[in-house]
């Protein structure tokens with residue numbers, strides 16, 4: 001959309017698993033004027049290498065970043081834009097949390113628990129960091145922050161906290177983060193936006209210092225929560241956001257069991273109207289439950 005407004009050409013390296021599972025997103029981007037390549041592609045030497053090793057390679061966010069970087073380095077007039085992971089992108093997204101905080105203040109409420117899903121970190125941090133101020137300034141020291149990831153891609157719950165590359169080919173500067181290793185290819189779960197080996201450095205530091213908790217849920221648990229949420233609210237959530245919904249439901253159940261009042265705020269990062277085939281699979285008991293394989 002930005003390149004359409006500014007009259008620039010746009011090429012998108014879209015993870016092959018998403019390209020196949022979510023054709024609606026591709027159609028929207030093409031309508032806005034972008035050219036979409038499924039990644040890994042034949043356009044880059046890295047993509048060609050991966051396809052030679054495995055013609056059905058599902059791709060990953062790390063592979064797509066490597067391909068986009070290779071094209072950028074090759075072409076003098078091309079520039080590269082990353083949508084998450086880097087700390088400045090997280091700060092850019094804090095417009096979401098600032099708005100949520102103002103809305104809650106307007107009704108005199110402060111959350112006890114703040115929840116979001118994590119793929120690379122931007123929607124969670126964008127929502128949570130403005131609230132985090134109150135915890136760190138000891139205005140609300142007991143406020144809890146929970147980042148939710150898939151068990152199939154357990155960067156913060158099973159990964160190592162160390163320096164790693166942001167992309168699969170190892171072209172980016174090193175980032176200190178929880179990582180499953182830049183060569184890890186996550187299984188093709190429907191929450192394609194959570195298929196990334198690492199997470200944003202500032203988020204990882206806060207998890208490492210136990211300021212933010214993290215948990216993992218599997219695909220079937222997440223879709224069960226998404227369906228319950230749909231039946232209660234009429235909202236079909238993105239599979240990514242459904243990770244946050246699952247944790248919000250669990251928190252509410254626990255609060256009820258303990259007889260506590262708990263204000264739970266979670267970020268619904270996207271709708272699932274382009275993911276209906278995943279819901280169709282879940283509704284007909286055909287959805288698989290891929291597990292983490294190191």
Ligand SMILES: Cc1ncc(COP(=O)(O)O)c(C=O)c1O
Pocket residue numbers: 083084085117118119120121122123124192193194238240241269270271
């Ligand atoms: C709907 C939705 N939520 C969450 C994410 C996760 O990304 P991040 O952790 O960078 O917010 C994505 C990524 O594509 C997404 O599409």
